[in-house]
Amino acid sequence: MFHKSLKPFPKDFLWGASTSAYQVEGAxxxxxxxxxxxxxxxxxxxxxxxxVCADQYHRYKEDIAxxxxxxxxxxxxxxxxxxxxxxxxxxxxxKGIEYYNNVIDECxxxxxxxxxxxxxxxxPAALDERGSWSNPESVDWFLNFAKVxxxxxxxxxxxxxxxxEQNMLTLVGPVIGTLRLPEGxxxxxxxxxxxxxxMLVAQAKxxxxxHKMLPGAKIGPAPNIALIYPNSNKPEDxxxxxxxxxxxxWLYLDMAVYxxxxxxxxxxxxxxxACPEFHEGDEEALLSGHPDFIGFNYYSTGTVELSDGTEExxxxxxxxxxxxxxxxxxxxxxxxxxxxxWEIDPIGFRNTLREVYSxxxxxxxxxxxxxxxYDTLTEDGKVHDPYRIKYLQEHIKQMRLAITDGVExxxxxxxxxxxxxxxxxxxxxxxxxxxxxxxxxxLKTLNRYRKDSFFWYKKVIASNGEDLSDx
Ligand code: BG6
Numbered sequence: 074m075f076h077k078s079l080k081p082f083p084k085d086f087l088w089g090a091s092t093s094a095y096q097v098e099g100a101x102x103x104x105x106x107x108x109x110x111x112x113x114x115x116x117x118x119x120x121x122x123x124x125v126c127a128d129q130y131h132r133y134k135e136d137i138a139x140x141x142x143x144x145x146x147x148x149x150x151x152x153x154x155x156x157x158x159x160x161x162x163x164x165x166x167x168k169g170i171e172y173y174n175n176v177i178d179e180c181x182x183x184x185x186x187x188x189x190x191x192x193x194x195x196x197p198a199a200l201d202e203r204g205s206w207s208n209p210e211s212v213d214w215f216l217n218f219a220k221v222x223x224x225x226x227x228x229x230x231x232x233x234x235x236x237x238e239q240n241m242l243t244l245v246g247p248v249i250g251t252l253r254l255p256e257g258x259x260x261x262x263x264x265x266x267x268x269x270x271x272m273l274v275a276q277a278k279x280x281x282x283x284h285k286m287l288p289g290a291k292i293g294p295a296p297n298i299a300l301i302y303p304n305s306n307k308p309e310d311x312x313x314x315x316x317x318x319x320x321x322x323w324l325y326l327d328m329a330v331y332x333x334x335x336x337x338x339x340x341x342x343x344x345x346x347a348c349p350e351f352h353e354g355d356e357e358a359l360l361s362g363h364p365d366f367i368g369f370n371y372y373s374t375g376t377v378e379l380s381d382g383t384e385e386x387x388x389x390x391x392x393x394x395x396x397x398x399x400x401x402x403x404x405x406x407x408x409x410x411x412x413x414x415w416e417i418d419p420i421g422f423r424n425t426l427r428e429v430y431s432x433x434x435x436x437x438x439x440x441x442x443x444x445x446x447y448d449t450l451t452e453d454g455k456v457h458d459p460y461r462i463k464y465l466q467e468h469i470k471q472m473r474l475a476i477t478d479g480v481e482x483x484x485x486x487x488x489x490x491x492x493x494x495x496x497x498x499x500x501x502x503x504x505x506x507x508x509x510x511x512x513x514x515x516l517k518t519l520n521r522y523r524k525d526s527f528f529w530y531k532k533v534i535a536s537n538g539e540d541l542s543d544x
Pocket of ligand 1: 093096237370390441445488494495496497498502
């Protein structure tokens with residue numbers, strides 16, 4: 074669709090960026106914090122431990138001041154469950170509560186809206202030992218955690234996100250370091266979807282609880298959504314794309330919005346003897362949660378062709394290897410790739426926004442989008458990252474086209490506000506506007522430097538998205 078003129082970004086559009094606790098904070102066992110599954114996992118070979126990260130725990134004031142300097146309207150960060158509840162349930166850690174009070178107050182001091190992710194890949198290790206999301210009690214554990222957050226922060230936090238990338242926890246949990254299976258588990262797919270089911274129920278109940286406890290607050294999910302293209306105009310490739318879209322994307326949003334399983338996914342699970350068991354009250358609980366908006370992470374699209382049943386599952390968040398019997402993943406020759414092999418598809422961003430909005434008709438906030446790259450700090454303290462500026466320019470242009478198409482956008486939070494540790498590629502894969510002076514294993518000064526993209530994004534925000542030009 075062509076447009077004669079572009080609609081502007083909404084007046085109160087939330088420009089900002091994102092991080093997650095286990096990737097940015099460090100201080101992973103300090104001030105009473107219990108370990109999370111991320112602290113006890115074996116990190117991928119050649120990548121840093123997660124004990125220091127960007128050291129935001131000790132430097133949040135400096136970091137938030139830098140975000141304010143860029144003009145951030147919103148900061149999306151996550152609360153570490155085991156920092157405020159070291160064992161996941163039971164005793165609350167006052168130091169943990171205090172830390173997030175400080176972060177929230179610091180944001181508000183700078184007129185930055187806190188957008189809080191309740192769960193970002195960091196199940197308390199103590200709960201992992203009790204069966205993690207396989208245990209039906211996990212729903213109550215999460216609800217209790219939600220209640221503690223709402224009670225302590227609900228007077229100031231008006232925007233909440235439930236579970237970051239639940240679809241990736243389900244599809245590529247081992248890569249992220251989150252999948253715990255009960256001993257002797259023989260049907261991994263069934264167990265994984267049982268865990269997924271518990272998360273879905275927990276999410277629905279948390280949304281309902283949020284509305285009950287905090288009537289003025291808004292809450293939504295935050296999956297990783299990537300529209301899946303058919304590889305050709307062969308009708309059977311469209312079947313494959315529909316299958317993959319259902320398993321990767323729509324299952325999660327259909328559940329969040331309508332409280333019902335996507336029929337294609339249910340049929341796939343039936344075929345594999347992997348349907349989750351519903352416990353008493355689950356059906357009503359799933360129907361009781363209603364998001365106020367949709368948050369989603371967007372990095373790229375995917376392309377698939379007809380499955381012959383022999384493909385392997387797995388991959389990482391963006392490099393799916395396909396799903397046996399559902400779809401075979403193929404490379405898209407029309408797209409460039411990042412240095413880390415993820416396809417780049419800005420037009421796919423518009424496609425995805427259009428599709429999500431027309432399916433669900435809820436305002437959208439982009440909770441992640443960005444370019445992981447090797448950055449270099451020059452001797453005079455600069456980081457020239459034109460590749461990141463280009464990536465963001467192209468995506469913001471497409472977001473504006475989507476707004477002109479009629480998509481209701483609330484905000485844009487690229488990944489990431491500041492350099493942090495990647496999920497499986499360590500410190501070397503950087504995303505931030507703010508450079509952190511450390512290497513994979515050498516902590517150096519941990520000083521902060523403004524990248525070129527920092528100055529560029531400042532200009533974008535100051536012009537409310539009108540000025541995307543190079544520096
Ligand atoms: C998302 C996650 O999958 O992508 C983040 O929510 C993650 O936690 C980001 O860091 C980028 O992925 P990666 O693997 O490059 O760190």
